[in-house]
Amino acid sequence: MNKTISQRIEEITIKLTNQLSVVETSGEINVSQTVYDILSQIDYYKDNPNDLKFVNVPNDKLGRKSVLAILRGKKTQSKKTVILIGHTDTVGISDYGPLMDYAHKPYELTEKFKEISDTLPEDVRLDLESGKYLFGRGIFDMKAGDAVIIALLEEISKNLDDFEGNLIYAAVCDEESNSSGMISVIPELVKLKKEENLDYLALLDTDYMTSEYEGDENKYIYVGTVGKLMPSFYVVGKETHVGESFKGLDPNQIASAITERINLNADFCDIAEGEVSLPPITLKQRDLKTEYSVQIAKTSTLFFNYATHISTPDEVLEKMKQAASEAFQSTIDSLNREYKRFCELAKRKYDVLPWKVNVLSYKELYEKVKLEIGDSLDEKISELSELLLKDESIDQREFSLRMVQEVHNLWSNREPVVVVYFSPPYYPHIYVEGKHPKEKALLDAVDKAIKTTKTDYKLVYKKFFPYISDLSYGAAPKDAKIISALKNNMPGFGVKYNLPLEDMQELDLPVLDIGTFGKDAHKFTERLDKKYSFEVTPELVYKTIINLLND
Numbered sequence: 001m002n003k004t005i006s007q008r009i010e011e012i013t014i015k016l017t018n019q020l021s022v023v024e025t026s027g028e029i030n031v032s033q034t035v036y037d038i039l040s041q042i043d044y045y046k047d048n049p050n051d052l053k054f055v056n057v058p059n060d061k062l063g064r065k066s067v068l069a070i071l072r073g074k075k076t077q078s079k080k081t082v083i084l085i086g087h088t089d090t091v092g093i094s095d096y097g098p099l100m101d102y103a104h105k106p107y108e109l110t111e112k113f114k115e116i117s118d119t120l121p122e123d124v125r126l127d128l129e130s131g132k133y134l135f136g137r138g139i140f141d142m143k144a145g146d147a148v149i150i151a152l153l154e155e156i157s158k159n160l161d162d163f164e165g166n167l168i169y170a171a172v173c174d175e176e177s178n179s180s181g182m183i184s185v186i187p188e189l190v191k192l193k194k195e196e197n198l199d200y201l202a203l204l205d206t207d208y209m210t211s212e213y214e215g216d217e218n219k220y221i222y223v224g225t226v227g228k229l230m231p232s233f234y235v236v237g238k239e240t241h242v243g244e245s246f247k248g249l250d251p252n253q254i255a256s257a258i259t260e261r262i263n264l265n266a267d268f269c270d271i272a273e274g275e276v277s278l279p280p281i282t283l284k285q286r287d288l289k290t291e292y293s294v295q296i297a298k299t300s301t302l303f304f305n306y307a308t309h310i311s312t313p314d315e316v317l318e319k320m321k322q323a324a325s326e327a328f329q330s331t332i333d334s335l336n337r338e339y340k341r342f343c344e345l346a347k348r349k350y351d352v353l354p355w356k357v358n359v360l361s362y363k364e365l366y367e368k369v370k371l372e373i374g375d376s377l378d379e380k381i382s383e384l385s386e387l388l389l390k391d392e393s394i395d396q397r398e399f400s401l402r403m404v405q406e407v408h409n410l411w412s413n414r415e416p417v418v419v420v421y422f423s424p425p426y427y428p429h430i431y432v433e434g435k436h437p438k439e440k441a442l443l444d445a446v447d448k449a450i451k452t453t454k455t456d457y458k459l460v461y462k463k464f465f466p467y468i469s470d471l472s473y474g475a476a477p478k479d480a481k482i483i484s485a486l487k488n489n490m491p492g493f494g495v496k497y498n499l500p501l502e503d504m505q506e507l508d509l510p511v512l513d514i515g516t517f518g519k520d521a522h523k524f525t526e527r528l529d530k531k532y533s534f535e536v537t538p539e540l541v542y543k544t545i546i547n548l549l550n551d
């Protein structure tokens with residue numbers, strides 16, 4: 001890339017970083033405005049103001065918005081279009097402690113760090129002294145990535161007579177929280193596609209990229225992305241007084257057995273083309289008893305972050321039901337063992353405990369209750385929905401749980417049971433296998449971009465961007481069986497949690513990430529490698545775009 005573009009990227013990076021935009025604050029609106037203002041200075045948008053606009057997040061308390069810009073080549077009437085995305089929000093800044101006031105001022109912060117360099121971790125200190133890095137909140141995740149896109153749009157716009165095809169850039173808000181920016185942009189993209197008969201080729205993100213392990217010198221380009229589900233469990237035990245402990249069944253013990261069975265268990269890793277997803281990890285486990293008493297808890301809940309490369313919601317649901325059954329059985333076995341030992345010690349008669357494994361999906365529970373009470377079940381569910389929607393302190397996870405609780409409470413069966421369901425959100429994985437022409441074209445475009453980029457860095461392309469991101473919204477499974485397994489087992493879907501699944505299916509895009517390089521995203525030592533990010537990233541992005549559009 002030529003020097004002027006690199007300098008321009010640095011300039012925009014600093015400008016965007018200077019505008020604090022912590023997720024779920026009004027700073028997000030300000031940074032959208034900054035992006036809009038920079039783009040509106042481009043002659044093309046002065047001449048074509050309709051090609052630059054805001055997309056509001058519907059019903060957003062803060063009034064947040066994303067920016068959507070189209071740049072149309074004039075060389076031919078080509079409908080081919082590449083979509084570029086970048087998020088403009090960041091995580092909070094409290095981790096900077098006394099340096100909080102400098103978190104958004106990269107040059108000043110870098111100087112401040114020099115004053116306290118002896119307190120910094122060794123690798124940070126070395127990077128600081130090298131002068132090769134810029135520090136600041138969001139500079140790496142991912143304002144430099146946005147700057148790369150913006151500077152390329154500026155550059156390309158100077159000679160549109162020689163540019164074939166179109167580019168769309170969406171600068172989206174709220175990525176670090178609920179992705180409401182990207183979720184509201186997706187229907188706009190579908191609308192544009194239909195109205196103008198555009199031929200979308202790929203969805204390209206420039207979110208950050210970093211080393212995958214200690215001493216890793218590779219610089220990655222990721223084609224495709226990891227997905228995420230949140231398998232969740234509602235565990236109903238049998239209450240008892242602590243004085244008659246073996247008469248009860250502690251839901252905490254079953255929940256613990258489920259954690260033991262699933263947490264970080266490599267059996268649940270997805271492997272595609274040798275790339276292994278991380279195993280599931282608990283994000284929450286608690287009982288639902290609100291008071292202190294000498295009665296044991298009656299119910300408990302837990303849920304996992306479950307990364308996917310190939311497993312679909314229906315498959316994950318089955319695996320989780322199986323795991324819950326095994327955990328339930330092992331709890332019963334262990335209780336019987338201990339009860340037998342206790343009876344021997346206490347010289348009492350041992351009778352096998354009465355517990356039976358019972359594991360249901362939410363859909364199965366719903367059907368059982370529906371059989372018993374008919375349509376009044378749906379009435380009760382919508383009454384509760386309405387009530388819960390009014391309370392903003394109830395988040396999407398809590399909402400799902402309350403639905404499960406309600407349906408279970410309406411069931412005549414009071415015996416111990418584990419109900420398996422999904423909590424929001426859902427991020428589909430996108431596996432770019434190369435079987436479809438669009439996938440093949442993208443893999444070729446990336447391959448060619450890497451091969452023609454002269455650099456000392458070791459460039460490697462891999463499948464599956466490893467971080468949960470807005471890229472997941474570029475497609476969704478089309479199989480009705482998969483979608484219904486998700487919808488029917490995620491209480492609150494379409495009510496408290498909305499996902500434009502049909503629009504995602506319509507887009508059906510192969511996705512990729514060509515990131516800037518740096519270290520320590522989401523830490524106060526977050527830093528950007530200037531040379532790679534300002535020189536190599538833009539070249540790779542530019543070449544990939546050109547290869548796709550000129551194919």
Ligand SMILES: [Zn+2]
Binds near residue numbers: 141142175207208
């Ligand atoms: Zn990011």
